[in-house]
Amino acid sequence: MLPILYSTIRGTLMARGKNKPGGTNRREFLAGTGAALAFGAVGGFAARISPAAVTPAANPAGRIVHNSSLCAGCGVCGLMCSLYHEKETIVALSRSELVREPFEGASSLNVCLQCLSPGCYQSCPRKDSALCIDRITGVKYVNHEKCDGCAKCTQGCPMKPARIKLNPDKKHAFKCDLCRGRDKGPICIEYCSQHALTVMRQNSGVQL
Numbered sequence: 001m002l003p004i005l006y007s008t009i010r011g012t013l014m015a016r017g018k019n020k021p022g023g024t025n026r027r028e029f030l031a032g033t034g035a036a037l038a039f040g041a042v043g044g045f046a047a048r049i050s051p052a053a054v055t056p057a058a059n060p061a062g063r064i065v066h067n068s069s070l071c072a073g074c075g076v077c078g079l080m081c082s083l084y085h086e087k088e089t090i091v092a093l094s095r096s097e098l099v100r101e102p103f104e105g106a107s108s109l110n111v112c113l114q115c116l117s118p119g120c121y122q123s124c125p126r127k128d129s130a131l132c133i134d135r136i137t138g139v140k141y142v143n144h145e146k147c148d149g150c151a152k153c154t155q156g157c158p159m160k161p162a163r164i165k166l167n168p169d170k171k172h173a174f175k176c177d178l179c180r181g182r183d184k185g186p187i188c189i190e191y192c193s194q195h196a197l198t199v200m201r202q203n204s205g206v207q208l
Contacts, residue, residue, distance in 0.1 A: 186199065
């Protein structure tokens with residue numbers, strides 16, 4: 001089963017690479033094959049790793065919305081996030097947190113809401129250097145090279161638990177930035193086979 005899953009993921013990514021200049025980049029190839037290996041060990045959810053069809057260039061000036069009625073609780077979203085951004089299959093390094101309710105058979109997703117008036121940004125002593133706002137898309141993101149890990153941003157986040165976290169090893173903050181700069185938008189949405197994740201434009205109620 002694992003070799004078949006690995007081959008399927010590799011073939012999918014290679015096929016996509018033929019349709020865009022430069023082919024499949026190394027980071028996305030590692031992410032796809034890493035997820036196959038991780039879920040091959042878990043079992044049961046292997047069939048759900050296949051990338052779901054998504055709309056390219058999802059508008060990043062919004063936020064990720066989780067539909068608990070569709071979510072299977074498989075955790076692929078968190079693993080792909082960690083693999084893409086950190087090149088490691090460590091759920092704690094995911095920009096989002098899937099919270100499972102085993103006795104209710106439901107789950108929820110803690111992820112940055114991309115607030116229109118972000119408390120994390122206002123609390124950062126190095127705003128526009130460490131914690132920034134993309135002037136074109138409006139996405140709030142962390143510049144890891146400038147962040148010193150003071151944690152004031154986590155204190156400024158109005159959500160509980162805070163949607164911005166600290167990397168204990170690298171000593172900098174990290175949060176969901178809607179995979180800023182990735183052509184196909186958030187990788188968690190692309191790999192959610194249940195279509196439980198979407199991007200919604202702020203204040204519009206319109207899913208993209």
